[in-house]
Amino acid sequence: MNIHGGFCFPCWALISLAASLVSLHPSSLAATSLSLGQSLRDGDTLASPAGIFYLGFFTAGDHNQSSFIGIWHRNFSIGNVVWVANRDSPIPDRDGSLAIAGDGNLVVLSGRRRIFWSSNATLPSSNSTLELSDFGNLMLNNSGATVWQSFDHPSDNLLPGMKIGFDLRTNANQMLTSWRTPGDPSPGNFTLGVSQSTQIFLWEGNRPRWRTGQWNGQVFIGIPDMVFAAAYGFKLSIIIDGNKMYYYTSLNSSHRWALSSAGTVQHLVFFESTRSWLNLWEAPSNECEKYNRCGNYASCTEGAAAPTMCSCLKGFVPRSDEEWRVGNWTGGCVRRTNLQCERKDGSAAAAAAAAGGGGREPDRFHLMTGVKLPDLAETVTQVVNLGDCGDLCSRNCSCGAYSFVDAIGCMIWGSDLADINVFSSGGNDFYLRLAASEFSQEDAKDGKKKKKKTVPAYVIVIIVAFVVISVCLISILFYKCKRRMKELLKGAKKKRVEEGPDVMETQGEVKDGKSHEIPLIGFSTIVAATEDFCEANLLGKGGFGPVYKGKLPGGQEIAVKRLSRSSGQGMEEFKNEVILIAKLQHRNLVRLLGFCTENEDQILIYEYMPNKSLDCFIFDPSKKGLLDWNTRYNIIEGIARGLLYLHRDSRLRIIHRDLKASNILLDEEMNPKISDFGLARIFGNDNNETSTKTVVGT
Structure with missing residues (x-):
């Protein structure tokens, strides 16, 4: 959604109105209810209970000798008026009153009575009372029930809790209606309501002026870059109650939607610090947002200049070239080549042609991206994916497009x-049906362009030779590095460990008189521990490869990470992790128990973390509630301690380069341990920066 700056009435209008407005707050406290026999003069x-909204009489600039009764937010101004009762019938003097009549209805009277x-409600008795809620709803209560409310009769503002909707039984639309002018509350020429397609429409008289597009449960797809609607204080719900369909806002008293007399819908937000309303968003805000600005079968490009903002869809031409040249696009465009399926008589022949029969090439679909989907769509709920949707449309000759x-x-x-609008960002994919010849013409044009730019044959030969030689050299170097790594690891074998006959230990690099022993564990031991890498023991998969749960002969539980052949990581990362982690000892770093390089397998064996990784909790709605604040704080602190050790306190200064939630493991007490050092980098003791030629990390 595009976020525009605040909108205000023109200064000249404010100045002219200021002279005729009168303050409606008397020095005494306002009443909070009205009963039979009482009147509001x-x-x-x-006032509402918290003094957020007020009901009273006011005058407007175009009717400075007449008065209206309405509701406004906090301090009175024309811009704060959210509802008007007698819009069609202003009182011709300043001696009006609001009272409960003898039959219990609410009435507005002139000085001559x-x-x-009138509210014109059917009431069980005359025992009525009037109250104003803190959401701006004026309620007439009778015999313990609300028998009439202003929310059922909106003016030009949609307040939290107020409904605008379409009645499926009567086709009646409960809509907002603009003021005639900024100084005249009488009904204007613009209305805002819900169409039978469940879109919100802005109409100018009987003609559509703007529409939102369909609602997908989160946002309107016809409003570009609209984020999750609740962030703007707006929530759209569909309620089927007595065959009625309603759209309504969330209960947030700092938000309201207003229909201006100029024919724009505005999203207004109240800021307590400045005690004023800010126009957060407004539509239509440009020419392309106006309904069908370029006519049928044409698109309007957002941000383009007026002469070029309209263009016919691919395969279509202007209906009138003369009108199109002078900027009159209302006639739209027409298809240049008839569809193949339309050239056959009968539905069976049409279907055969669409599927490729009939001896001619079948129709094809052209993809448009980032568009506001056209109006008048039919939704097929039984189809659950894009491919089936395309098949459905291709078999039906009357289907001209799909999405x-x-x-x-x-x-x-x-x-x-x-x-149809083409957005600069956001929008949806749209598939337009065209005759196959439209694509052939385009392909022919592309072919001519390619012929003009033919690459000489000797250049191609040189490039191919260079690529082949480079691949061979890289393969040789990789093979030598891999063989050298195996020789180093085999030369490091020292002794058997007690857990099994094929478990050996190797010494890490000796510095400062200290050594770190990392066992070299035989492949057969790992196979037995994981039950031959059984799928039931699979804990998950990462960039390195799959991770399995296992148990050594001595009963110790382990996590076995096996390098996947399709992994983008290889011997370099494997070697890096073995060497680095042998030199690192900290309670917040995962402990490497051993490794294996037999049978062209590269395997790392870690201590087993029963609570898996942090992402299993924070990204799972059913589990994230298990992390109370103390646990979250301890996890954050533990990660920080581990990083502090890597960056400052370890013998080697190390930057991890792949720190993410899935690389934070949790032990049985929910203590965090940083894992996966395959992409880690060592800094020199006197360095505060280094460089890399490889794109790594998350």
Whole structure:
């Protein structure tokens, strides 16, 4: 979603209005309820319990001799008015009043006791009371139940808890209606509501002006870069209650949506520090956001200049070249070449042609990316993936395009393609059906371009020879390094260990009179410990390869990490980890128990961590609640202690280069241990930086 700066009424409008506005707060405290026999006169106010909203009379710049009764947020100003009762019937004087009539209904009266507005509710009795909630809802209660409320009769603002929706039984739409002008609360020419396609539409009279696109459960797909809607204080829910479908905001009193008299929908957020409303987002904010700006079968490119912002879709041409040249795009575009399936008579022949029969090349689909999907889509809920969606459309000659959107499903279009925008970021993939000749023409153009740029044959020969020689040299070097590594490891074998007949120990590098023994464990012992690498013992897979749980003959549980042949890591990382971890001893570093290099296998044996890795907790909704704050703090502290040891306190200064949640292992007491040193790098004692030629890490 594009985030625009705050929007305000033009300064000249504010200045002209200021002279005619009057303060509605009397010096005494405002009333909090109204009962039968009581009235609210011009100059008095009814306040919500916390004083967030007020109900009272006000005048507007275009009606400075008349008065309206409405609800406003906190201190009165025209911009703070969120609901007006008598929009069509302003009181011609300043002597109006609001009262509960003898039948229990709410009425607005002039000084001559003429009724200018009424709630017109069917009531069980005349025992009514009036209250204003802290969400701005004016409620008429009768016999213990709310029989009428302003939220069911919105003006130009959508407040938290207020519903706008489409009644499937009557096709009636509960909508917002703009003011006629910034100074005239009477109904204007713009409305905001829900269409039968469950999209939110902004209409100008009877013509669509802007639409949101479909709702995918998180955001509107027709609003580019719209993040998770709750971040903007807006939540869209679909409630089927008595065959009614409603859209509504979340209960956040600092947010509201307003329909301006200029025909834009605005998302306003209240900041307590400045006690003012900021316009966080507004639409339509550019020409391309206006509904079907370029006509059918055409797209509008966001950010493009006016002469070039409209273009026909691939395979289509302007309906009128003359109108198109002068910037009149309302006629849209028409197909240049008829579809193959349309050239056959009968549905069976059409299906055969679409599938490749009929002796001609079948229709194909052109992919458009990053677009606002067209209006008037049909959703096929039974189709669950993109491939099946494409097959469904290709078999149906009346299907002109399709798209598959997560959380919505397969969307197909059979009618005119209207209101397509090309976004600079965001959007969806869209597959447009075209005759095969459209692709042949494009391929022919590409072929001509390629012929003009033919590469000489001798250049190709040189490049191929260079690549072959380079691959051979690299293979030879790799083979020599691998053989040298095996010789070094075999020469390091010292003695058998007690756990088994094929377990031996090797000495690490000796420095400062100290040595670190890392056992060289035989392959047969590892096979027995893991039950021949049984799938039931598989703990997980990483970049190095699979990790298995095992048990040595002495009963010690181990984690066995086996280098995968498809892994991007190899002998260099294996050697690096064995050498480094032999020199590192710390309670927050995982302990290497041994390694194996038999049968062209590279295997590392670690102490077993029963609670696996940190990512198993923090990214699993069912487990992350098990980490209370003390546990999280201890894990954070332990990781920091391990890094401090690596960076400063160990004999070698080491940077890990692959630190992530999956490389933090947790023991039975949830103590963290840093693992996977295959990509680690040693610093010199006097260095504070180093460089690498290899892209590594997460």
